[in-house]
Amino acid sequence: MAAQGNIPWMKGWGERVIEISNMCKKYTMGNNVVNALNNISLSIRQHEFVAITGPSGSGKSTLMNMLGCLDTPTSGTYILDGKEVSKLNDDELAHIRNYKIGFIFQGFNLLQKLTAIENVELPLIYQGVHAKERHKKAKAALESVGLGERLDHKPSELSGGQQQRVAIARALVSAPPIILADEPTGNLDTKSGVEIMKILKELHSKGNTIILITHDNNVALQSQRIIRIQDGEVIEDREVS
Amino acid sequence: MGFIQAYKMAIKSILGNKGRSFLTMLGVIIGVGAVIAAVSFAQGSTKNITDSVQGMGTNLIQIMITGRNSNRNVTYSQLQKLAEENSDIISAISPTISSSVKVKVGNKTGDTTLLGTNAEYESVKNMHVQRGRFLMSFDVDYMQKVALVGTALVSEVFEGSDPLGKTIKINGQEFTVVGVLEETDNGQDQSADDTVVIPVTVAQRLTKNAVIRSFAVQAATPETVDAAMEKLNTFLTAIYKDTKTFRVFNQAQMLQTLSTVTGTMTFVLAGIAAISLIVGGIGIMNIMLVSVTERTREIGIRKAIGAKRKSILVQFLIEALVVTGIGGIMGILFGVAVVKIVAGGLKIIPEVYSIPWIVMSFVISLAIGVVFGMFPAYKAAKLNPIEALRFE
Numbered sequence: 001m002a003a004q005g006n007i008p009w010m011k012g013w014g015e016r017v018i019e020i021s022n023m024c025k026k027y028t029m030g031n032n033v034v035n036a037l038n039n040i041s042l043s044i045r046q047h048e049f050v051a052i053t054g055p056s057g058s059g060k061s062t063l064m065n066m067l068g069c070l071d072t073p074t075s076g077t078y079i080l081d082g083k084e085v086s087k088l089n090d091d092e093l094a095h096i097r098n099y100k101i102g103f104i105f106q107g108f109n110l111l112q113k114l115t116a117i118e119n120v121e122l123p124l125i126y127q128g129v130h131a132k133e134r135h136k137k138a139k140a141a142l143e144s145v146g147l148g149e150r151l152d153h154k155p156s157e158l159s160g161g162q163q164q165r166v167a168i169a170r171a172l173v174s175a176p177p178i179i180l181a182d183e184p185t186g187n188l189d190t191k192s193g194v195e196i197m198k199i200l201k202e203l204h205s206k207g208n209t210i211i212l213i214t215h216d217n218n219v220a221l222q223s224q225r226i227i228r229i230q231d232g233e234v235i236e237d238r239e240v241s
Numbered sequence: 242m243g244f245i246q247a248y249k250m251a252i253k254s255i256l257g258n259k260g261r262s263f264l265t266m267l268g269v270i271i272g273v274g275a276v277i278a279a280v281s282f283a284q285g286s287t288k289n290i291t292d293s294v295q296g297m298g299t300n301l302i303q304i305m306i307t308g309r310n311s312n313r314n315v316t317y318s319q320l321q322k323l324a325e326e327n328s329d330i331i332s333a334i335s336p337t338i339s340s341s342v343k344v345k346v347g348n349k350t351g352d353t354t355l356l357g358t359n360a361e362y363e364s365v366k367n368m369h370v371q372r373g374r375f376l377m378s379f380d381v382d383y384m385q386k387v388a389l390v391g392t393a394l395v396s397e398v399f400e401g402s403d404p405l406g407k408t409i410k411i412n413g414q415e416f417t418v419v420g421v422l423e424e425t426d427n428g429q430d431q432s433a434d435d436t437v438v439i440p441v442t443v444a445q446r447l448t449k450n451a452v453i454r455s456f457a458v459q460a461a462t463p464e465t466v467d468a469a470m471e472k473l474n475t476f477l478t479a480i481y482k483d484t485k486t487f488r489v490f491n492q493a494q495m496l497q498t499l500s501t502v503t504g505t506m507t508f509v510l511a512g513i514a515a516i517s518l519i520v521g522g523i524g525i526m527n528i529m530l531v532s533v534t535e536r537t538r539e540i541g542i543r544k545a546i547g548a549k550r551k552s553i554l555v556q557f558l559i560e561a562l563v564v565t566g567i568g569g570i571m572g573i574l575f576g577v578a579v580v581k582i583v584a585g586g587l588k589i590i591p592e593v594y595s596i597p598w599i600v601m602s603f604v605i606s607l608a609i610g611v612v613f614g615m616f617p618a619y620k621a622a623k624l625n626p627i628e629a630l631r632f633e
């Protein structure tokens with residue numbers, strides 16, 4: 001199964017939104033070299049709903065950061081929407097992050113000095129959306145994650161789960177075609193987790209490509225495809241029946 | 242992202258970090274305020290000194306007889322002759338004989354300083370009468386017993402009554418008061434106004450052994466000052482057969498000496514200003530550097546959700562400009578307030594403000610704020626988002 005990604009002609013060209021080949025990421029710490037990603041190759045088609053699983057420290061977040069154009073690999077190529085990411089300049093990468101990808105961080109990464117709605121508005125600010133429309137969209141996004149009552153709270157005034165949902169709202173607000181979610185349900189109780197999965201499934205049904213990292217097998221099973229990673233390598237890549 | 246949006250974001254960031262913003266402003270306030278106060282005090286005292294030198298009259302050459310040689314003296318007629326013969330380079334000569342004398346008006350007595358001089362003294366030394374008239378050539382040539390009195394003397398021996406036309410006894414001889422001198426502006430020090438002025442010819446006779454020990458010469462123009470000084474040197478050497486007995490110096494030389502003094506002062510001042518700016522600058526620097534980690538992470542987040550490098554830099558630039566700009570304005574107000582209280586309130590030195598120094602300190606503080614605000618932002622904005630987010 002893992003071989004599929006390496007044989008381009010087996011699937012339609014236009015459908016491949018993400019294509020990674022032989023990607024490595026090494027961290028050198030003194031004499032110690034950590035192979036966070038070890039020769040990973042995979043491709044993801046448009047509208048796919050993919051779950052990435054694997055033990056802690058296996059390289060899931062590292063891979064996700066690469067997919068989100070947030071980090072640069074030590075070697076290997078990444079083709080996003082037909083463009084080789086390593087050849088793009090800083091502004092082009094910013095544009096991709098702004099319009100194409102909604103990234104939900106494992107650690108939320110909210111701006112502590114801003115309120116929930118201000119945090120959610122940020123991607124729209126960088127898109128140049130006008131204040132009124134921005135506010136409307138941000139409010140709608142927060143409402144969709146059940147935080148309509150917490151618009152003007154700062155992150156420090158919110159629970160972990162609520163912060164998680166602000167981070168999700170921020171990723172959804174500009175309706176990007178690709179959603180990358182690093183453990184979006186990790187900090188939530190089962191009920192809230194179900195809510196989030198409902199949102200992601202809805203986005204998927206609307207045509208978004210969803211890639212999510214999870215430890216939870218039940219969550220992974222709600223996706224279409226599970227990629228299992230261990231020690232920076234893909235050890236399993238299967239369709240969910 | 243438009244400028245307005247960047248501006249709004251910068252303001253939000255400033256207000257969201259009041260402590261950091263205030264401490265940065267404080268650095269600018271200290272720098273700019275200290276420069277304004279230091280410059281004002283230094284320039285104020287310099288102005289005091291130069292004003293009093295310049296007030297002594299232009300083209301002025303001062304001659305002092307320093308040695309004591311009883312049988313060789315310069316006489317008033319010699320001086321008159323010198324002035325007449327060199328009218329192309331010398332416009333006036335005014336001798337001074339001074340001595341301390343006893344004065345008596347009615348039965349009120351006092352001690353005062355006698356100044357024997359001529360009519361030219363008025364223009365050469367810028368001494369004028371408040372009421373009445375100054376000495377005239379006639380008084381000197383015909384040895385008129387007329388006197389001019391200073392204001393301190395008036396209140397001392399005339400007991401407030403109008404002295405004009407009254408008789409004053411100087412060392413037992415009677416003089417008619419023809420004028421009251423203008424008050425000199427030496428503030429509390431009244432010794433300059435405790436004086437009586439009479440014709441030099443009369444003074445010579447009155448004090449018996451008094452000789453001309455100093456005189457002032459006014460050169461025709463600033464260009465003839467050197468020629469006049471040379472003439473005076475030859476003239477005096479002929480009389481005293483010695484160049485060490487007298488000294489000839491002019492205001493230009495005094496101003497020159499003074500300008501080295503004020504030059505030193507400006508130097509000291511520049512040092513103080515530089516130190517204040519450095520102190521303020523270090524304050525700004527510290528605050529900026531302390532917040533580098535926090536700000537680098539912030540930049541990482543902003544980049545991760547799609548901010549372009551330019552948007553980030555514009556936001557940080559506006560932030561730095563607004564914070565240091567407000568700090569600069571507050572610094573100017575602070576500096577001016579200090580000057581107003583110290584110089585304006587105590588009235589020892591004049592209140593002066595130097596626009597170039599104000600502008601310079603403002604610009605330097607602004608530059609420090611912008612450089613130290615922008616440099617970490619510039620470095621952070623170049624990192625990829627994950628590197629920025631992991632920054633420690």
Ligand SMILES: Nc1ncnc2c1ncn2[C@@H]1O[C@H](COP(=O)(O)OP(=O)(O)OP(=O)(O)O)[C@@H](O)[C@H]1O
Nearest residue numbers: 027034036055056057058059060061062063106631
């Ligand atoms: N900046 C870094 N410097 C050094 N090593 C790093 C760095 N980032 C990640 N690593 C290492 O790379 C490996 C993969 O890390 P990664 O964060 O991708 O794991 P993960 O699969 O997301 O784990 P988790 O499920 O706990 O989130 C780990 O061994 C980690 O120690």
Ligand SMILES: [Mg+2]
Nearest residue numbers: 060061062106
């Ligand atoms: Mg992780």
